Amino acid sequence: MPGTILLIAGNTNCRLALVRGRTLHPVRLARTDRVIENPARLLSGLRAEDAALASVVPRATRPLARALKAVTARAPFVVSARARTGLRVRYDRRTLGADRLCVAEGAAERWTGDLAVADFGTAVTLNFVDRERCFRGGPILPGPALMLSALGRGTAALPVVRFRPRVGVFTRETGEALAAGALAAVAGGVERALIRAEAETGRRWRLIGTGGTAGLLSRHMPRMEAVDSLLGLRGLGRLFRLNRPGPSAR
Template sequence: MNIAIDAGNSRIKWGVHDGTGWLDSGVLATADVAWLSEAADEWPADARVMVCNVAGSEVAATLSALLAGRHARVSFLHASAEACGVRNTYEFPGQLGADRWAALIGARALLEHACLVVCAGTATTVDLLDADGVFRGGLILPGFDLMRAALADNTAQLPLADGVFRSEPRNTMDAIVSGCLQAQLGAVERMFAAIATAPGARCLLTGGAAAPLAAHLKIPFQLADNLILNGLVRYAESR
């Protein structure tokens, strides 16, 4: 039995996996991390716990404290040079974000072809994984909501826009929303071009902000809701 916890900047996702499928799962705001103890009380005490944390040392300390009294086997994922059929070619492999590493491991388990792994959340990450399981590099850019907030916070006359996507926007709200989405889509589609001719190549899209991108992507893609959690389980089972 494995418990996977993905602690991101905005949300914490968790799931209980029995080796064949998810028995239970949940999500809460990262600011409410202490409330995870209520879910943890229901988890099997002998389960292995694998954590991916990119929310900082304070969240890591809180998770460690609330899990320590309940589970003897708790591990935090850190990127390495190789794991689960994925080879990490980052200049300094250990500096790759744990969430990106987990997503790459999850992607390799899901798809043997070349793929572009896109995690859309507070930040958007766009990572290339070739058919041999080699991570060839990737991008980090502000997520869609962060882009909108940056315009609202740092300009005198632009609001936190709540417009709609249009190919030719004709009002300020739509112009902001469309511009931020086009920036996201452009980064994804430009990166996909590197593997577009590879057999079976596709984009795997995950994260809380995936839906707006999925509505407008013009490349082969599939939604993979639990990609990071699946990667955590695969890594735990490989140890």
């Protein structure tokens, strides 16, 4: 059974899965810059009858769509501002990133109630989906790796360091200090947004994490109820089923 290819092209990485029926089989992860150079390599050896693509990298969208068509012999479904959704969207669709729509759809399909979905990638997006299945947007802030890169490249003496979450504010050297600051900024920014949302709505929002560093950060964020690294792909599958009628979408 060939199934359907689901592909999300993010700023740093591309994530690819095969879905057969409703079962998701994650298969590949690759750096986006390398995929742009040779899209066919990411898809090498795959057999599928259809495909769905969500891209936040404009220069990657067309090459990936062509490569997917070469595998499936039909143009893929590409998430756009015109895509049919299972949510009411209270946000300017022309500026809504495909990745945000995917994680919102994935969360609304899996959980109930008022959801705050934090997607920890190059940027961190906090995506509010209320109990009435309305997407209400949310803040965007730099991800921890981007913060550390900006500090290292934008200052004269600070080094560029990898992000390693560190508990506490007392540090022994500059690398630790930078990592502690990135953790405090990201966790604090998300938690402050939750507090503001609850003050404005009188509701308690359930914090769900996804994205590359969600697992690491969840250990330092007591409010986070669950982590699902495949949430965006699940949401892309949901959007595919809503927008591509026919046997392959059922």
